[in-house]
Amino acid sequence: MTDPLLASAREVLRRTRADMRASIEGIPPDALNWRPAGNDTNSIAVLATHSLTSTRWWLSVAVDAPIPDRDRPTEFEASARDAGELLALTGGLFEDCLSLVDGSRTVDWAAVRSDPDAEQDQQFPAAWAVLHALQHIREHEGQMSLTRQLWERRAAERHA
């Protein structure tokens, strides 16, 4: 029988892929790289790059797969040349994430994992890592969606 947590994770990832696509498609590079409240906020390109790279990393921790390379600070400097490029990047990362929660896996959700990058030894159950991964990507997808709405209002006001 398929693990119900893995099946639920796949559904969240597929829904988030559709939501992110709706936030990215059809807007120009200016919009993809626009920070709605200055440098304290993130652009759609940064939110997509950071959230998916993080999700792939945390899902790898959760299912005890090899940890992918990651340079977290550069995620916040990401920019997109156009929507097609960003959609290609996110599409590849979603595929990586979906393969990590493949239904054929067997995961002991009580197994103790640790954060390979943490300075102090932080331990948590595998279940925490997968739930955190899913919460984190939805948090940033929600911000991407709001950022697109803000951009569209700004563009409409400019053309009024």
Add this chain to the structure above:
Amino acid sequence: MPTAPDPLLASAHDLLRRTRDDMRVSIQGLPAEALNWRPVGDDTNSIAVLAYHSLTSTITWLSVAVDEPPPGRDRDSDFDFAAGDDSRLLAFVDESVERCLDLVDRSRAVDWAAVRNHWDPARDIKLAAAWAFVHALEHLREHEGQMSLTRQLWEQRSAP
């Protein structure tokens, strides 16, 4: 002999507390006008609506997940909610998260593959307990992310 706590429930405890703390940061110190401000008019939601809707939804979906009777709910009215002031909204957040924490009490035993009914009896939808649980957590975080961005937008708008 005591049994080990369910790793999903134990993880939810930690993640709910983190989200409560982040919601408090988005609310604390703001006037009612800011709490009820919609950044892109009626197409977007205020901090007060996001807090009320997301927490009411989380209580409902966690009830479904752990097979407790869901509270009565008029979902449409979530989006009309207005906050009187930050202290009352913070009290609502704290009380709601306590209800969530009770629902994910570590002493529960939950069959995550069990089939549940959608909380709305008018919708004949069957879903796995794990799906309801994951949805409760990811949906909450999606809206917390929007609360945080909405506060940043308000502060930028109000800056001299």
